[in-house]
Each structure stands twice: as C-alpha cells, then as structure tokens.
Amino acid sequence: MLGRSAAFVVAATVGAATLSAASAPSPLYPVYQRLFGFSSLVLTVVFAVYVVALLVALLTVGSVSDIVGRRPVASAALVLLAVGMMLFAGAEGTGTLLVARIVQGFAVGAATGTITAMILDAAPGPVIGSVVSSAFSPLGIAIGAVLSGALVEFAPLPRQLVYWVLGAVYVVLAGLVWLVPEPGREGAERNVDGHEGTRPSVWRSLVPSAALPVEVAPTFAALAPSISATWALAGLYLSLGSSVIGDLLGVTSHFVIGLVLGVFFASGIAGTALSAALRPQLREPFGYGALAAGVAVTMAATASSSLPVYLVGSVLAGAGFGASFRFAVNALGEKAPPESRGEVFATMYIVSYLAFSVPALVAGLAVEAVGLEPTALGYGCLVIALVAGASVASARIRRRGASDTTKKQEQA
Template sequence: MSDGLTVDEVTKTNTGSSQVAILLFLALALMSALLNSSAPTPLYPLYQHQLALTSVSLTLIYGAYAAGVLISLFGVGNMAGKVKDLRSMIVPALLVVLVGALLFAMADSFFMMFMARLLAGVGTGALTGAANIALVRFGPRDGGKQAALIATLSFTAGLALGPIFSGVALQTGFHATSMPFVIIMAVAAIAALGVMFRWPAIEIAEPVGGVAAGVGGPNSTLAAGLRATGGKFFLCAGALFICWVVAASILAIGPNVAEKLLGMEDRGIYGYVIAIYLMIAGASQILSRRLPARYSLMFGCLAQAQALSVVVFAEAIYIHSLGLAAAGMVIAGYAYGAIFVGSATLVNLISPKASHARLISLFYVIAYIANWVPILLGVVIDHASLQLAVNLLFMVSAVACVGLGIRVTRAGFPR
C-alpha cells in the first residue's frame, strides 16, 4: 500500500487510540467517585442549619462514607483481580456513585444524607480496586508506574474540585445543595458511557506477579504476616490512622471551626481552602515518592509537619488568625501526603509475599476507621463545646505524632 497503512498498522493504531481513550475514561471514573467524597464538605454547616442537625448527626453522615468503602472492600474487593471483563464492576460502581450524588442533591433529612454518603463510599470502594487494575492492564508495561500516577492525579483532582464546585455554589447562591451533585452525576455518566463503549477489544494479559500473586499456602494468613512484620506494621498503620484522623476532622468539623472559632463568614471560601489543602496533599504524595520511605514517614510525623500543623492550628484559633490557620493547612497537607506515601511504601517493603494482600487490606481498614473518630468529637461538641473538641484533637494528635516519629527513627525499617 503506497498511500496508506497496512492492516496490521491500522489495527495497532486503533488499539493504541482505544487504550488511550479507556485510560482517560478510567481516570474520569476515579475522579467522579472522589468528587462525591469531598463535595459535601463546605456544605455541612448549611445542612446543619437547614435540617437542625446535631454535631453527632453531622459526623455520622461524614463517617457513613468510610463505612460504605469498608463494606465494599469486604464485599467485592477481592473480586476485582478475578474478573476478566472489569466493566462488569466499574459500570455498576459508577451507577452507585451517580445514585449517591442524586440522593445528596435531593436530601432533605438526616436519613437521605446518610444513605447518600453510604452509597458514595460503596461506589468508591468498588470502583477503586477495579479501575486501578484496569489502569495497569491497559497502561504501558512499566511496572504500574503510569497507572499509579494516573490514579493519584485522578484522586487529587476529584478531591480538590469537589469543594471548589460547592464553594462556587455557596458564593453564587445557585442551587448550593444540588448543583455540585448534578455535575458529579454528569461526570459519572460520561465515565460510564466511555467505559462501556470505548473498552479495548483486545484482551490484555494480567502482568506477572499481579494481584493474585502470593495467595494461598500456610504462610499466607494474616496472623503469619503480622508475626513476620512485628510492630513495624502497626507503627505504619498507626501513623496513617492519626494522619487520617486529623484529615477527617478537618473535613468533618473544619467548616464549623472556620466559621465559629476563626470568624470566616463566607462559607464558600472554606471550599477553596479545602481544595488547596487536598491539592497540596496530592502534590506531597507525588514528591514524597522520590524520598526514601522511612524519611518520608519520619518527616511527615516529626519534621515539623503533622505535629507542627496542629500546634499552628491551635495558635491560630487562640489568636483568631485566618492567615496562621492557612499556614497550618499547608503544613497538614504536606504531612498527609508524606505519611501516606511513607507508611504505604514501608508496609509493601516489609510484608511477606504470601500474606502481602491481607496485610495491605488490614492497613487500609485501620486507616478508614479513622474517619469515625470525628463522631466522638461530635459528642464532645454537643455535650460540651466545639473549643474543647478541637483542643482534645490537637493535644492527642500532636503527642501521638511526636511519639510515632520517634519510634520510626528507631524501628529499623529497610533503608
């Protein structure tokens, strides 16, 4: 053929185009789930006022998302690696995300908001594993590096854009409690259609050493893995737990803290603050991958990061300084990314191959439980004061972070 491509060349070009398209739609799918996770944050004070919710009710709504993720991980988490056509998991998960967003857009009661968050968590949990495996299958053969980068960027974009949509809706007064979720429904629908109709026709073989590696055998039990890793596993899990406690508290009670203790009158602005915090956390994750994991975790806990951030927050509230609070958010964002990457990488390094999957599952279960700690803060707020709840959070998390940072330096992790 003098003026065109051969049949093989055309086939390869079409396959390459199809793979690029599916990577984009998978990224959009992940982004839609995380949009649904973060969009409600700036709206919580408005919902609390309109629906006369207690602080406990508000934090229960926030914690329902983590419950949904855990339900999904336990229910379908292990299926993703065994399913040949992952569309059968990704598309239903996107529909669950869409229904969760629809419920939130229509919510006029505690029950509807609780169910909306629960469904958002179920959809995210089911989608995350399946979409990540699909990214590896259809991405370049680089050990999953590009897949991990796409997933991180998608998560960061989704988490950051959610509060921005809500902030704009609050400031403009344009259907503040529904407009952000209509956008999320549109994104989820586009992603679902793209996954259904742009899925590559060629079956991609599972990479060697994929998700099923190391399963089975006498040493594959969780107990065997915990014996092999000793206290190092719980040190990593504890660091991520405290990190997520602080992050969850920023998202769950942060809007009320900004309004009542820092005097931030424009609720929409807090959406932009949260977006910046989450973008810093995402950038920190990407940059922290270049550091040895042990130092990343140590710097996140000790190196004037997580412990310092809560001290800065406490001082900002004491002197009513929004500028100092903003500095605390920047430090906390860096700490979140550094601790997340450092602890997750170290768990991967120290986990025996036979029990690796089970240890990773437990690691994230412990982390997601941190999302329920704000419920205890809600009890303190309802029965005492917001100030006392914030002080307890600051004191406990600062002491825990310093202690964990010291333990990390002495734990003898792989260098």
C-alpha cells in the same frame, strides 16, 4: 482498548473523581444544619454512616477485583455513586441525607481499593504509580470541596447542581473504564487456599474479611499509625472543618470555606510530589515532621482565631498528609504481589477509614459536651500523638532490620 498511557490517565481520573464525592457535601453541611435543624452530633452521624458503609464495602467487595477484574467492579461502583449523587440532589430531610451517604459510602468503598490497584497496574513505572495512587485521594477531595463551595456560593440551585455535575461525570467514567486493559492475574487459577487448579470463588470473597499476604503484614503493621494519623486529620477537615472555619475563624462565604478545605488536600498533592523527589531516607521523616508541625500551627490558629495562620498550618499539614500517605502506598505496593493488590489496598483503606471516622464521631460527641474549640484542639493533640507513635514504630523496624542484617553477615 486504550494504550498504557491513556489507560493510566483514565484510571487516575476515575480515582480523583471518585474521591470528589467524599468532600462535595462538606461546604453544604452548615446549610443542611440550618435547613433541617440538626445538631453537631447528628452532623457527625451523617458523616460517619458514609464511612460505615464504605467499610462494609471494603470488607466484602474490596478484593473482588482480584478475581473478576478491575473494570466490572470500578464500573458498577461509579454507577452506584451516580445514584448516590441523585439522592443527595433530592434530599429533603435528615433521613434522605443518611440514605444518600450510605449509598455514596458503599460505592466509594467498592471503588477505592480497585482503582488504586488499577492505577498501579497501568502505571508506566513504580515511582509514578505510587505518586499518582497516593495523590488521587487528596486531589479528588480538594476538587470536590472547591467545586461544591463555588457552585453553592455563585451558581443557581446550590443544593443540587454540584451533585448533578458529579453524577454525569460518574456515568461517563463508568463507560470509559471498560476501555482500560486488564492485567494478567497470576492468581486467577488459584483457589482460596492458594493451591493450583480452582478459580477463586467470588461468593467466598464476599464474606466480610480483611487479610494480608504474609510478606506484607510486617510492613503494614509498622505503617498503621501513620496511615491512622493522616486519615484522622482528613476526617477532622471533612466533618467539623466547615464548623471550625465558619464559627471559630469567622468565615461566612461557602466558597471560601470550600477553598480553605481544598488548600489542605491540594497541599497533599504537593507533598506527594515533593516526597517522590526526596532521597528515600528523607521521605518518611519529612512526611511525619510536616504533618505534626502543620497540626501544631492550626491548633495555634484555632486558639487565636487567625485565618491566615490556619491556612499556613493547613498547607504544612496537607504536605505531611500527602508525603506520609505516599510513603505508605509505595511501601505496600512494593511488597504486595500483583494478584493480591486489590486485597492489600482494601485492607489499607479499612484502617484509613476507621481512623477517618471514629475520631470524628467521638469529636461530634465532644462538641456537644465541651464545645467546638476544645474539641478541635484535643483532636489535634490526638493526631500529633499518632505521628509520634508512627515514628517510634518506624525506628523499631529499622533497628530490627539492622539487627537481622548484622546477624546474617556474622553467619556468613
């Protein structure tokens, strides 16, 4: 078995590698459109089926790792992800792309909650655990976008090589996760009602469900708008981002398209680290402020067809994405009992990926009706509105907490 530090590195690597699969097809979407002759609506359907499959996985196997352990779930998900990469490499039409996205989505859905819990289990401390568990998503997506764009632009076999590389990585990691120690699961001898004496049923855990421990639910409800805002913006970048950069900003290089997409997600890593360095009372407003300001700048860049301004906006929005999501992961990690972390983070990712996919699918319909530029601008307005909602929800929670504290002091 690996030591704690090595196990933490492996878990973080698995997390980043898994999310690389989500963005790897993005620089290739314009190629697929030209090659297979499908519309922007079909493009968003190809994007959306990934999320549907991912949600099915989160609703069914999302909490299985709390029962059988992190290693078997993570390993099986990585093997399935390698299969999905091979399907992409052999894609010869829209139907094959849809099948590949479904397999990929189910694999990522099975892995995300489990790997987030694995990172927190192996982390040497809560601060670095929350930073890495929230940073691996943007890091992985950035790696996938930039790697794919580079290989498509400069390497041979542009529609296959990136998938072969990622598939090989997943097979290796599927073996490495078996060296990560399993934590003691205090809930391993509790039944589904929480009583002592009966091991939880794996089969019952596969019944589609999304649940939260009672002590986590209020925090989760307050964070839902910010989680939705961050992942709705990520959905725009990965679904229509290539079209916005290519058609509205005039970029023709697949590598540059991948690089611009990667800038947003790489900035998310910087935002995550910066958030951890700030005083606790500044972390939430910094995340929300940077997210809203960045979206506003990208909207101005889209309207004026300015790539440099779009890059500035992407850096700001990405920093807000990372800081806001890190704040959510940290808050939920602090509230969640260790034996329920897989379930809590699976539920978090259900909300995340609903926000990731539903607005993007609606945007695909809107592109057909009103065009790409009005759709992108309207999408930006939606994200800013969600950020405003998150700020209001947070203020209400703070006021309620202050009121409860005052009442307790008066009673004392």
